[in-house]
Amino acid sequence: MSLKKPEEKLLVDGKRIDGRKPNELRKIEMEVGVIPNANGSAKVAFGNTIVVAAVYGPRTLHSKHLQLYDRALLLCRYNMAPFSVEERKSPGPSRRSIEISKVTRLALEPAIFLEEYPQTVIDVYIEVIQADGSTRVTGINAASLALADAGVPMRDLIVALSGGKIEDTLIIDLCGKEDNYSEADIPLAFMPRNKEITLLQMDGRLEPKEVKKILKMIVKAGEKIYEEQKKALRGKYEE
């Protein structure tokens, strides 16, 4: 939760800083197969947030002591490019990116049939090219598409979306400024078929009632993201 005061009002007459309604998504663009060398890859853009994900594997894991005898190891790396934010981010892993890498792995793991590829590794690389809020959920969406594109057996695709609260109004799909000054924000990832949640974090303060309401809002808007994901995957094989 940020105690800083924003320079401008985030909500004017029920309209947000970029002209959206509280339950409106930004413009979504998804493309599959953007990196030819990878087994699977995807580019996802939510407004100004652009993320590229690449999946390599299942392939041999060349540190034998890390091999799991009965299933594959899933390795995720979330990384922000130095030029992705306004003030240059120093390259390399940070406390924040290590944490996001871990929660991304935990969000993806339940969807994958890891037991079909014992002693191997599946590498997922998530690169944030341009950051404007909600980068971790955009990364999870991109990783889900890249895994499907790589031909990895999955129980379901993973849909992720963020929600939050500004000036006592519940909103979804936070942009950079809203992210900085929001009273609370919730990234959520779930498998749309059975609505099983695989990632749920919260930053800030919310009433239990509000949490329930915001989760409903996210899951409802998530259907639209799911449709976009399906369209992107089918789009690769249609001319």
Next chain:
Amino acid sequence: MPKKVREIALPGEVLGSTKELKGGAGTFIEDDKVISKFLGVIKRIGNHVSVIPLAGVYVPKRGDKVIGFVTDVEKVGWIVDINSPWQAFLSLSEAVDEFVDLRRTSLTRFYDVGDVIHTQIIDVRKGDIQLTMKAPMARKLKGGVVIKITPTKVPRLIGKGGSMIDMIKEKTKTVIRVGQNGVIWLKGENVEKAIKAIKMIDKKSHIIGLTDEISKMLSE
């Protein structure tokens, strides 16, 4: 001109209930529903449904005939890269019929690092893959060109009863060996044209009427 495309399934897509459908390869069952595991082409035969993935790595199966590269020579055999996440092992007894005195002869006399071999898988045990050279088609492949395609598309390349691959062989007058692991070995004068056709099949495997398209391309 819009081309006809085969029916495509997505991971997590419900294909039907277990009451009327039987789930085959590429599917799993959850709460009486048959669900696809892959992004792939749906294949329906009677009430039997399976999904053939459009991408993915090669998963070795017993009896598969594969093309591999020798990557290391060990004491009593060779390590072979068969284009899958796991390494394969070819033991001396499965490779050579005669008696070999290990004190006097080096195993590199038979196969050396860098050799390309057409071989068969005799056993798969969770990441431990055994090969044999005792199958009739097994041999060392000398010269030629090696290319790789998506392993799941090998059946499409071969075609019904070998129709597709026979057509390519005939029209380009090339010797072609196809490994089920997606590795293809070619030798002949018209190799480039054959490679072009194979790459096209790899890219457009989900389109209906591909055989005619390939035949047209090869006749040019």
